[in-house]
Amino acid sequence: MANNSLSSSLNLTQLDFFGLKNSFKSYLRGQAIFKDYDFDGAAFNILLEELAYNTYKNAFMTNMLFSEGFIDSAQLRTSLFSHSKELNYLPRSVRSAKAKVAVTFEATGETQPYIIVKGSMFSTLIKSKSYTFTTPETLIVASANTTFNFTTDIYEGIYIDDSYVFQSQPNQRFKLTNKNVDTQSISIVVYEDGSQIGDIYKISPTLLDLTELSKVFFLQTSETGQYEIYFGDNVLGRQPKLNATIVINYRISAGLKGNGARVFSVDFDPTVRNELTSTPRLTVIEPSKNASEEETNESIRYYAPRAFQVQERAVTATDYEISLKTEFPEINAVSVYGGELVDPPQFGKVFVAIDISDVEGLPEAKKTDYFNFLKRRSPFSIDPVIVEPKITYLSVSTLVRYNLNVTTNTINRIKTIVMSAIIDYNTNFLNDFQSTLRLSQLAKQIDNSDISIISNITNVAMYKKISPTRGILQNIVINFDVALLDTIPNQQDQYSATDQKTIYSSLFKYNGATCMLEDDSNGTIRIVKFTQSERVKVKDVGTVNYSTGVISLVNFSLDDYDGSFLKVYAIPEDKDIASTKNIILQVEPSEITINVEALRL
Numbered sequence: 001m002a003n004n005s006l007s008s009s010l011n012l013t014q015l016d017f018f019g020l021k022n023s024f025k026s027y028l029r030g031q032a033i034f035k036d037y038d039f040d041g042a043a044f045n046i047l048l049e050e051l052a053y054n055t056y057k058n059a060f061m062t063n064m065l066f067s068e069g070f071i072d073s074a075q076l077r078t079s080l081f082s083h084s085k086e087l088n089y090l091p092r093s094v095r096s097a098k099a100k101v102a103v104t105f106e107a108t109g110e111t112q113p114y115i116i117v118k119g120s121m122f123s124t125l126i127k128s129k130s131y132t133f134t135t136p137e138t139l140i141v142a143s144a145n146t147t148f149n150f151t152t153d154i155y156e157g158i159y160i161d162d163s164y165v166f167q168s169q170p171n172q173r174f175k176l177t178n179k180n181v182d183t184q185s186i187s188i189v190v191y192e193d194g195s196q197i198g199d200i201y202k203i204s205p206t207l208l209d210l211t212e213l214s215k216v217f218f219l220q221t222s223e224t225g226q227y228e229i230y231f232g233d234n235v236l237g238r239q240p241k242l243n244a245t246i247v248i249n250y251r252i253s254a255g256l257k258g259n260g261a262r263v264f265s266v267d268f269d270p271t272v273r274n275e276l277t278s279t280p281r282l283t284v285i286e287p288s289k290n291a292s293e294e295e296t297n298e299s300i301r302y303y304a305p306r307a308f309q310v311q312e313r314a315v316t317a318t319d320y321e322i323s324l325k326t327e328f329p330e331i332n333a334v335s336v337y338g339g340e341l342v343d344p345p346q347f348g349k350v351f352v353a354i355d356i357s358d359v360e361g362l363p364e365a366k367k368t369d370y371f372n373f374l375k376r377r378s379p380f381s382i383d384p385v386i387v388e389p390k391i392t393y394l395s396v397s398t399l400v401r402y403n404l405n406v407t408t409n410t411i412n413r414i415k416t417i418v419m420s421a422i423i424d425y426n427t428n429f430l431n432d433f434q435s436t437l438r439l440s441q442l443a444k445q446i447d448n449s450d451i452s453i454i455s456n457i458t459n460v461a462m463y464k465k466i467s468p469t470r471g472i473l474q475n476i477v478i479n480f481d482v483a484l485l486d487t488i489p490n491q492q493d494q495y496s497a498t499d500q501k502t503i504y505s506s507l508f509k510y511n512g513a514t515c516m517l518e519d520d521s522n523g524t525i526r527i528v529k530f531t532q533s534e535r536v537k538v539k540d541v542g543t544v545n546y547s548t549g550v551i552s553l554v555n556f557s558l559d560d561y562d563g564s565f566l567k568v569y570a571i572p573e574d575k576d577i578a579s580t581k582n583i584i585l586q587v588e589p590s591e592i593t594i595n596v597e598a599l600r601l
Contacts (some may be wrong), residue, residue: 083223087308093183096155097258104149105280113142119159151169156258175228185251261288309463314377335433353582362388395591398458407452421449426587439575465565471596480549481497483573493537508561
């Protein structure tokens with residue numbers, strides 16, 4: 001039976017050391033035998049401290065144990081690995097940087113074709129530190145003369161082997177000894193019955209379509225945080241024979257440190273038998289990129305339950321996003337929309353726009369990888385279409401007023417602070433699919449960037465970059481995908497430079513004069529001569545649909561322009577600019593104009 005005196009005198013909410021100790025003393029003081037007893041000055045105090053310490057430690061350990069039992073509260077990486085296994089999720093390993101090179105060499109050709117074995121090494125320096133890149137597969141090089149060449153992808157890191165003997169013991173484990181493994185590089189050869197020729201086993205991420213003859217292996221994480229291999233059971237996947245030798249080959253990587261290599265040297269003899277007649281020449285087609293570190297704890301916590309929700313299929317827009325981001329760490333953002341939303345509609349297709357970190361556009365090789373990945377997971381009646389992101393750039397102009405009496409900052413310092421605020425807004429709220437620039441939020445962020453700022457007047461324009469061919473008549477379509485301002489009075493053939501326009505461009509040369517594109521506020525795009533005080537019409541070259549945001553340039557030509565592109569600006573009808581489908585909004589620092597007005601209040 002419970003002791004009512006004990007239960008009423010103990011405070012169970014005070015679980016820190018001193019709270020527990022005081023709780024014990026309060027209970028003992030309530031007993032007649034310890035009435036007027038000096039606990040602090042007696043040896044009993046040591047016993048109370050020991051009891052409080054032991055209770056506190058047990059309470060702490062119990063709390064930690066229960067916390068590690070849930071993926072939301074687990075702190076240990078090994079606990080997260082264990083929970084991920086329950087959700088059939090494999091935490092992403094480190095990824096090697098990849099480069100593409102072309103090698104040409106002169107050789108006698110006496111023993112050709114030459115075999116460039118897997119793991120052949122290339123060296124490079126990145127920030128004064130040496131790194132090794134290797135070939136991911138064996139290449140065969142032949143030539144009709146004495147000049148030989150080959151093109152290959154190379155990956156940062158060297159290949160190592162782990163060897164095991166398959167035994168009859170249950171639950172035999174085949175751990176990868178190096179934790180820096182790039183799991184995409186794992187290959188396994190199984191040698192049975194003493195044979196010198198082994199069977200190649202391929203990784204399988206799923207149990208679908210497997211038979212007892214399927215030569216596959218599976219990958220999972222162990223409780224120590226290392227990756228380990230396991231095989232089928234002769235029902236789903238073939239199991240190696242008893243005493244078979246298992247050789248696991250994989251690449252170890254330095255992760256992000258391998259990005260940015262642009263110069264390589266060949267560290268092997270392509271002929272093997274010293275038949276070279278000159279030093280190999282190497283051309284870098286693509287510098288090293290797309291490396292990543294192992295998946296973080298927070299990423300595992302986020303993606304593991306969502307990957308379980310996806311269940312190796314892509315049906316909803318979220319399925320596509322989670323599947324792609326889980327498999328390909330280089331992906332920055334994904335936007336998925338149905339074919340019924342494009343013009344003209346394409347039913348039976350789903351469009352997937354993908355933005356890659358630190359890469360403009362979308363390389364064809366990546367499109368193929370993403371398509372093949374999604375096609376296996378999409379319904380039979382749906383075809384995924386991989387599309388490149390389209391950037392709508394934003395030009396920000398702001399007049400900032402600040403109080404001189406509450407700050408020692410100079411005007412230049414205020415400009416720097418405001419610039420940082422705008423760039424932070426772009427990072428946190430834009431530069432992604434399905435984002436919206438809200439002008440009031442941007443203005444508020446500018447106001448809050450420094451205590452001395454009183455107010456700001458901020459305007460935003462959109463612009464697209466085009467690269468017209470110089471000196472050639474051409475048709476160009478520019479789509480802003482939002483409604484444009486349509487309330488400006490019509491312009492005459494000659495008008496003041498201060499008159500507002502909905503459409504305008506950066507400067508270019510036409511017939512020897514400095515010109516720009518502008519609209520006449522009635523739907524016509526024309527070339528106008530540019531001076532500091534006025535604009536003069538030269539000719540009509542297209543139209544603009546203010547309701548759809550589509551500009552059509554017809555038989556447009558120019559002589560020259562600075563740089564590699566021409567900027568075409570547009571004023572949106574709505575000050576809040578939203579992106580849809582495959583559009584990304586982005587503010588470039590070069591298009592931020594800040595004027596500062598100092599006041600004394």
